[in-house]
Amino acid sequence: MIALDANASTAAWLHGLLEYLGIAVGMALYRRALQADATATPGAGSLLAPGRFAVMVGLLAGAALGNKAVYLVERPDVATAWLAGQLAPLGQSIVGGLLGGLIGVELAKAWTGQKASTGDAMVLPLAVGLIIGRVGCFLAGLHDDTYGLPTVPPWGLDQGDGVARHPVALYEMAFVALLAAALQHRRASLARVAGLRFKLFLAAYLLWRLLVDGLKPVPVAYPLGWSGIQWTCALALLLYLPWVWRAWRQPTAALPNKEFA
Numbered sequence: 001m002i003a004l005d006a007n008a009s010t011a012a013w014l015h016g017l018l019e020y021l022g023i024a025v026g027m028a029l030y031r032r033a034l035q036a037d038a039t040a041t042p043g044a045g046s047l048l049a050p051g052r053f054a055v056m057v058g059l060l061a062g063a064a065l066g067n068k069a070v071y072l073v074e075r076p077d078v079a080t081a082w083l084a085g086q087l088a089p090l091g092q093s094i095v096g097g098l099l100g101g102l103i104g105v106e107l108a109k110a111w112t113g114q115k116a117s118t119g120d121a122m123v124l125p126l127a128v129g130l131i132i133g134r135v136g137c138f139l140a141g142l143h144d145d146t147y148g149l150p151t152v153p154p155w156g157l158d159q160g161d162g163v164a165r166h167p168v169a170l171y172e173m174a175f176v177a178l179l180a181a182a183l184q185h186r187r188a189s190l191a192r193v194a195g196l197r198f199k200l201f202l203a204a205y206l207l208w209r210l211l212v213d214g215l216k217p218v219p220v221a222y223p224l225g226w227s228g229i230q231w232t233c234a235l236a237l238l239l240y241l242p243w244v245w246r247a248w249r250q251p252t253a254a255l256p257n258k259e260f261a
Helices: 008-037 052-074 076-083 094-112 120-143 168-185 196-215 228-249
Strands: none
Touching (some): 094 196, 094 228, 120 168, 120 196
């Protein structure tokens, strides 16, 4: 059994550093993807191109709000503490960031009259950012809320309390890497419908979190013993899968503006 440990201050520093590194690398990859897909239109590869700036604002604002909102669904005890005037630590949720970002982008597109899909260019940046962020979760060990339940197989890791636990952060890193690689391998065929690659990525990730979070301690149990994040994933899948299915069944997608495809 491999043993890992870190003091709280070191864990928090490493975790935060790697989360911000993941965001920075993801944004750099997104910008490069936009430049690679840009047409001959001047400025088309810029994040400040007409229409794209509003989408980026919607993405960042939605992700920031969703990040905290779903964390408070996961930890209603923290929400209660804040309402009582107690300054409890306020964490964040990747699921909330993804869903909030999606809602923010769609609202921005509706406000600016855009109809073209904007998600495919985000798949690789999101995958890389998630993997880097999960390195921080893994190194944080028990000082992060993402550690796993006790397990007996030889791959169980002691994250500081002498108990072999599921290394769920490593599981997720492997899953996201394989998912991104599979979608990249099928990129040409999936390009028949703009946005399909992103829809498949998000749906697969939500399903993954619904399942893998069953290997984590549940801070506050909801019906069926599920965590708030599991219920968020289940409800999001219920609403989102019809859109994924409709895109999958669509033979082609001739968009007026392929810049955001």
